[in-house]
Amino acid sequence: MNSMHFIEQSPETKPFWDAAAIGRFVLPWCRDCHRTHWYPRGSCPHCSSTKIDWRDSEGKGEIHAFSVNRRGRAPYVLAYVALNEGPIILSNVIDADPTALSIGRKVKAVFKPAPGQPPVPLFEVR
Amino acid sequence: MLENLQCYVVGAYEHPTRDAPNKSVVQLHAECAAGALADAGLTKSDVDGYFCVDDVPILTMIDFLNLKVRHCDSTDTGGNSSLLHIAHAAQAIAAGKCNVALVTLAGRPRSEQLLLSAARPDMMWEVPLQYELLDIYALGARRHMYEYGTTSEQLAWIKVAASHHAQHNPHALLRKVVTVEDVLTSPLVSDPLHRLDCCVVSDGGGAVVVTRPEVAKTLKRPLVKVVGAGEAVQGQSAGAVELTASAARHSGAIAFAEAGVRPSDIQYASIYDSFTITVLVALEDLGFCEKGQGGRFVADGNLISGVGRLPFNTDGGGLCSNHPSRGGMTKVIEAVRQLRGEAHPAVQVRGCTLALAHGTGGRMGTRHSSATLILERE
Numbered sequence: 001m002n003s004m005h006f007i008e009q010s011p012e013t014k015p016f017w018d019a020a021a022i023g024r025f026v027l028p029w030c031r032d033c034h035r036t037h038w039y040p041r042g043s044c045p046h047c048s049s050t051k052i053d054w055r056d057s058e059g060k061g062e063i064h065a066f067s068v069n070r071r072g073r074a075p076y077v078l079a080y081v082a083l084n085e086g087p088i089i090l091s092n093v094i095d096a097d098p099t100a101l102s103i104g105r106k107v108k109a110v111f112k113p114a115p116g117q118p119p120v121p122l123f124e125v126r
Numbered sequence: 127m128l129e130n131l132q133c134y135v136v137g138a139y140e141h142p143t144r145d146a147p148n149k150s151v152v153q154l155h156a157e158c159a160a161g162a163l164a165d166a167g168l169t170k171s172d173v174d175g176y177f178c179v180d181d182v183p184i185l186t187m188i189d190f191l192n193l194k195v196r197h198c199d200s201t202d203t204g205g206n207s208s209l210l211h212i213a214h215a216a217q218a219i220a221a222g223k224c225n226v227a228l229v230t231l232a233g234r235p236r237s238e239q240l241l242l243s244a245a246r247p248d249m250m251w252e253v254p255l256q257y258e259l260l261d262i263y264a265l266g267a268r269r270h271m272y273e274y275g276t277t278s279e280q281l282a283w284i285k286v287a288a289s290h291h292a293q294h295n296p297h298a299l300l301r302k303v304v305t306v307e308d309v310l311t312s313p314l315v316s317d318p319l320h321r322l323d324c325c326v327v328s329d330g331g332g333a334v335v336v337t338r339p340e341v342a343k344t345l346k347r348p349l350v351k352v353v354g355a356g357e358a359v360q361g362q363s364a365g366a367v368e369l370t371a372s373a374a375r376h377s378g379a380i381a382f383a384e385a386g387v388r389p390s391d392i393q394y395a396s397i398y399d400s401f402t403i404t405v406l407v408a409l410e411d412l413g414f415c416e417k418g419q420g421g422r423f424v425a426d427g428n429l430i431s432g433v434g435r436l437p438f439n440t441d442g443g444g445l446c447s448n449h450p451s452r453g454g455m456t457k458v459i460e461a462v463r464q465l466r467g468e469a470h471p472a473v474q475v476r477g478c479t480l481a482l483a484h485g486t487g488g489r490m491g492t493r494h495s496s497a498t499l500i501l502e503r504e
Contacts, residue, residue, distance in 0.1 A: 009250060041247065066268060068317035070315060076257075087366075092257070098317070103268070113254060120254045
């Protein structure tokens with residue numbers, strides 16, 4: 001969707017963006033219910049606690065579902081990736097041969113933001 | 127059926143336009159409002175409740191139409207909002223908050239670009255990605271194929287059925303009957319979805335009028351009663367994403383319980399059809415077949431009027447006729463036509479007295495709403 005305008009980052013998610021800026025992928029972790037979640041919030045969506053820590057993620061997971069858009073000049077892949085830590089997150093699989101992808105394929109997070117866009121985790125085949 | 131849910135759809139109007147470069151959205155709303163009131167045999171001064179999504183601020187709409195209302199509601203759950211508005215109108219009427227509710231919808235996606243509202247905590251994570259709307263639905267289709275063995279051929283049958291109906295609708299954007307082969311050879315726009323798995327993009331709108339029995343029974347139109355209404359919302363559940371089931375599991379169960387009927391009693395169904403997969407998942411979740419059996423259920427013309435067991439979207443639906451940004455309104459209007467016996471003779475379900483209208487709003491796969499109405503001819 002990155003032809004659309006940039007959306008301002010919330011203060012509650014600053015730890016994520018600060019970590020991403022130095023190449024670290026962190027996940028929110030609730031100190032009260034000991035669960036992670038996605039997308040990151042300042043209030044735990046499981047138990048409403050505001051005691052959120054940020055823990056390093058392995059960044060590893062597998063493709064839960066993917067689509068290959070062929071409308072433009074170059075095909076691209078949108079996917080839901082199931083992280084090993086649990087959450088299933090919406091992202092792009094980049095630098096991959098779309099015809100070689102399948103559900104269950106192992107992937108790893110990378111930060112390679114499009115120009116002018118914030119560093120959300122994208123995924124490469126590993 | 128709940129005693130307090132006693133209201134009728136007495137007016138229905140679908141704007142004939144599919145391309146409106148020279149009309150504003152408010153103008154389309156106004157023309158639809160006038161059409162539905164005329165159909166009901168009522169006038170603007172009878173209206174004391176108004177419902178529309180906030181694409182035009184509701185205060186602006188009420189003032190533009192010069193309505194004097196004592197109840198209004200601009201709940202926006204995406205494309206199915208009109209279905210919720212009718213349910214909310216029924217509740218407001220039952221609660222004595224209004225007597226005659228006008229629900230309007232209009233959109234000009236062919237003629238204008240839609241802007242995304244800012245300050246959304248969810249979009250912060252999605253805007254930086256490369257994707258468009260249809261990719262999200264393609265994810266659902268892919269996962270359904272993986273879990274249940276659903277095929278592109280089966281999805282194609284949904285478009286084929288819609289096209290069989292659209293050939294009889296002079297206003298439909300796509301009137302050509304297509305085959306499974308046609309769908310499968312159309313460009314693979316977002317694998318596994320083909321171009322013909324997608325709905326049309328049209329300008330247009332529609333409106334309905336909902337009222338209490340005392341008013342409905344003084345009018346000259348056939349009595350179409352709202353006998354069940356259910357709504358539910360489903361999101362990404364903090365990361366526990368479900369791609370192959372929708373909130374229709376809940377909205378359908380509520381509506382069927384309220385109406386005291388079962389899916390097998392339904393003679394006609396309007397099912398929101400932004401994409402073929404949207405229909406397939408809804409049919410399963412509403413209970414027309416078991417989860418995972420949607421592909422088998424829709425195959426071989428089972429949704430074609432006069433051929434299959436469950437005639438659906440006999441106006442051609444969003445897949446072939448009309449999808450003015452939001453497709454919920456036209457779902458209700460075609461169900462009302464069927465119950466009145468006013469559908470095209472080639473697609474009219476004989477003796478149709480019980481119909482369902484169902485909408486999926488937002489984006490199935492990220493955040494969506496389901497709304498189900500069950501309507502009965504008295």
